[in-house]
Ligand SMILES: [Zn+2]
């Protein structure tokens with residue numbers, strides 16, 4: 001099993017040191033892990049009301065710390081990833097920044113729409129005031145733009161807009177079809193993210209039907225627990241592997257210095 005979505009206490013809303021995440025991975029017989037902590041939004045010129053990323057000054061320390069852990073680690077392979085918010089209009093800036101660091105992979109995620117941190121429990125009530133039909137459309141248009149930017153290897157928690165259980169009135173199949181098509185066309189991986197099981201929605205990301213469409217479009221897949229505490233490493237992974245196999249997947253994507261290859265599931 002491979003867990004490519006681990007945070008650390010640097011992002012201000014997770015707990016634990018990289019060593020503690022690694023120890024948990026060893027305990028759970030996970031053969032490869034990747035840290036993907038939240039890229040400093042300050043570097044993209046954005047400061048949200050709640051601090052949910054590391055500070056700009058911490059990025060180099062984060063990289064050094066994971067690199068050091070990688071050198072000292074035994075049987076678990078360790079990758080250096082990063083989870084970056086897609087903020088339209090910052091593509092050029094982000095592209096320049098990403099070139100400066102040797103990440104193994106970059107997860108692109110959307111947590112903000114018009115200054116609303118819609119994945120944050122503190123702002124979950126805002127869904128009640130929103131037109132959910134329009135909201136879902138807007139969210140997925142952002143996902144497509146994010147894929148087409150070519151800046152990201154993997155899309156994180158791709159249908160996280162369902163996190164608090166709010167759904168649109170229409171059938172989502174056409175949006176899923178287009179999403180899978182864009183992922184395939186742009187060669188972007190999707191992540192089976194198990195964190196949603198512990199959110200109010202109680203489901204993995206993505207939805208099973210979207211995952212099936214991704215498989216049909218030959219979209220590669222990674223797995224991520226989105227652990228914000230060491231004990232969450234590899235959460236629900238046996239069930240996640242079952243789902244992937246039932247969907248038809250036989251391989252997981254892995255990355256080294258942003259080059260993709262595959263290992264059997
Ligand atoms: Zn987080």
Ligand SMILES: [Zn+2]
Pocket residue numbers: 083109111156157
């Ligand atoms: Zn995220």
